Amino acid sequence: MTAPRAYAILHAMKRTTALAVLLLVALASPVASQGIKGRELFGVRIGGVFSTGAFKDAFGDGTEIELHFIEGITPRFGVSFSLSSHDFGDSKDRMKNIQFINLDRDVDLQVYSVTVGPLLMGGLGGRMRWTIECGAGLYAVSAVIPTGIYEGTVTDNQFGFFGGAGLLYRITERWLAVNLNAKYHYFLSGDEYRDTIWFYTGEERTAFYQIALGVMLFTG
Numbered sequence: 568m569t570a571p572r573a574y575a576i577l578h579a580m581k582r583t584t585a586l587a588v589l590l591l592v593a594l595a596s597p598v599a600s601q602g603i604k605g606r607e608l609f610g611v612r613i614g615g616v617f618s619t620g621a622f623k624d625a626f627g628d629g630t631e632i633e634l635h636f637i638e639g640i641t642p643r644f645g646v647s648f649s650l651s652s653h654d655f656g657d658s659k660d661r662m663k664n665i666q667f668i669n670l671d672r673d674v675d676l677q678v679y680s681v682t683v684g685p686l687l688m689g690g691l692g693g694r695m696r697w698t699i700e701c702g703a704g705l706y707a708v709s710a711v712i713p714t715g716i717y718e719g720t721v722t723d724n725q726f727g728f729f730g731g732a733g734l735l736y737r738i739t740e741r742w743l744a745v746n747l748n749a750k751y752h753y754f755l756s757g758d759e760y761r762d763t764i765w766f767y768t769g770e771e772r773t774a775f776y777q778i779a780l781g782v783m784l785f786t787g
Contacts, residue, residue, distance in 0.1 A: 602642025603688055607786045610635050610746055614779030616653045621768035622775065625663070626676050629655035631779050637686055647686040647700050653678040653752075653777065663767055668712055668721075675711040676763065680704050680752065682729050694737040698748075701730040706754040710763040723762045727754020735783065742785045750777040 612633045618626060633651040640646065655676040658664055664674045684702015691697055706727045712719040731750035738744060756764035756773040764773050 603637065603639030603645050604642045606639040608637040608639070608645075608783050609786070610781050610783035612746060612748055612779035612781030614777065616655065617776040617778070618655065619774050619776075621770050622764065622773050625660060625764075625767040626655040626658060629653060631777050633777075633779055633781070643688050645686045645688065647684055647702070649680070649682045649704075651680045651682070651777070653680065653775070658767060660767065667710070667763075667766055668719075670712070672712055672714070674763075675713075677709045677711060679707040679709065680727070680729075684729070688735075691734075696735040696737070696744075698733040698735065699731070700733075701728070703728050706752070708756065708763050721761060721763060723757055725755045725757060725762075727752060729753070731777075744783045744785070745780070746783045747780050748778070751775075752777065 612631070612635070614631045616629045616631045617623075618628055631651065631653055633649055635647065635649040637645045637647050655678065658674045658676065661671070665671055667674060682702050682704030684700055686698055686700040688696055688698050704727060706725045708723050708725060710721040712721070729750050729752045731748060733746055733748035735744045735746050751774065753772065753774045756762060756768070756771055758765055758771050760766060765771060
């Protein structure tokens, strides 16, 4: 691992430290009723992604769809897994497109993430619950290039971190809830010519926000 990449990982870990501290503090709070121990939660969310800095200048904002799963370990603590598609749409820089693929074609950026981390859930009274989570994952950055009836892709895989918070409102007492969730993603974006985000932005680290709304099913 090169020194810049090692520094980037350490820098990203510092960004998640504050959220981890919040998790530990919240563990001392009273246990909410209707805990998640021994239960599984499945959900789907749709929403938007909001880019930052040079990334925003190159691609802008986009759309989001996420499948997620929570395994309850204690009444208020669990492990969260997420599979997400973050679609940022076409590049805004036609000249960069030509340099990147040697063709005058659109380049559509899609980022797919697989993340895992600890999650804490607590009560706000009544049917309302809050969640806090953080963790790490793999981010597959794909440049999609239309070529007639086919599409070509250039993909690079990067490592990253996330932190998030959400609200759940239980529609039924046991098995169905509405979920509003926000996440902050921070990942390495490469340092080579074929690393798409680095090519368009010149930055080795990238961040974006995700806000989505969906439904969750409880089992157990």
